[in-house]
Amino acid sequence: MTDRADTQALLRLVTWMSPAFPIGAFSYSGGLEQAAHDGQVTDALGLSRWLRALIAHGSSWNDAVLLAESYRAFGDPSRLDAVREVAEALAGSRERHMETTLQGEAFLTAAAHWPHSVLETLTGVVAYPVAVGAVAGAHRTGLEPALAAYLHATASNLVSVAIRCGVTGQTHGVGVLAALEPVIADVAGLAASSTLDDLGSATILAEISALRHETLHSRLFRS
Template identity: 55%
Template sequence: MAMTDTAAEGFQERQALLRLMAWLSPAFPVGGFSYSAGLESAVTEGHLRDGDALEAWLGVVLSDGGLRNDAILLCEAHRLQQDGQPLEDLLSLAAALAGSAERYGEITRLGEAFVKAAAAWPHPVIRHLTGTVTYSVAVGAVAAAHGVKRADAVAAFLHAQVSHYVSVAIRLGVIGQTRGLAIVAAAETPILAAAAELCRLSLDDLGSATIIADTLSLRHEIQYSRLFQS
């Protein structure tokens, strides 16, 4: 029996949701567990000593730092893909915005691994994501190609990033799992608010005011002992 238009639309939306869940799952083979985006240095140098400090730190990078920029780049990639526009210039810009060698390595390795893994869902967009591919741009373009709504993609991406940073803090012994879950739960409202706001912004709105976090990412390159690659 053929599906009605409404049923077909519902199926496609649920299919897009399942794919988004798979792509941003910790089990998706991009190697994200190897990176901390400078968080390890923040812990080592005493900036993050407990859950309250971590929660405040995440709030700042979401509202004024790297997470905000990543979300704007994701939105732009989503728009370009939907409009059938090339991604090369955006990929170059996203790579140039990396604040340190480690950060550059992180976002490009994650991006290239994401594209390779996402090829399990065949789509022509994969052919346009070659060479130096940044993670946020890859997620945005692939999400658009598979019919994932922009706001959903941004919210899921930010949630995955926050959850990852919480996992980093747990592995570094800053917090336990219970406190980590509480931080993830508390992050829902600011993530949803950020997703709604950032989808309306453009590349002109890129910018960061998290100097300490950016500096710590640089300092991690010469840190004597470390668990993470960034």
């Protein structure tokens, strides 16, 4: 790509991953609200450890692998449909399924402002990372930048969740994001060369928190 094309791709990633992009990410915590309620995440240090685990070994890692496969498969409808089905099957709870599929649907709706035939290919239930990966691939944003942007946006949203749950303040929240930069860069690099065989997570407490949130009586978030 030319320098101008690189800039355009960057602008699209910034827009798509912006908190202002209308996918409703602010209403989901991915189980973090439950973890804060249970005293598993109580401060900035605990939040940092939680996010590092998710990115390197948990749901964010799986999302990155799914995004990478979708990015490469955007021009192959049957391959893209296969990863779409895998992504839905990996949603291990009712709220996780709702979180990823509703955000995926909303992302595709908003992405129609950047017309491309891939939007017609993605039918049925589409998980969020699959939607982002396919659209980013169609617009040739670069795989590793798309992965880094996605992971950073996910972490940023969870930092916002932690702030609203009273786990940390804005200043320390920004510090958490700054400290996560090397982790995000490393995982984006690893995910860029991953295959679906690399799917798998080991963040058991996070998965349990996501399940338990379904019965949390007083809540701010939908997951």
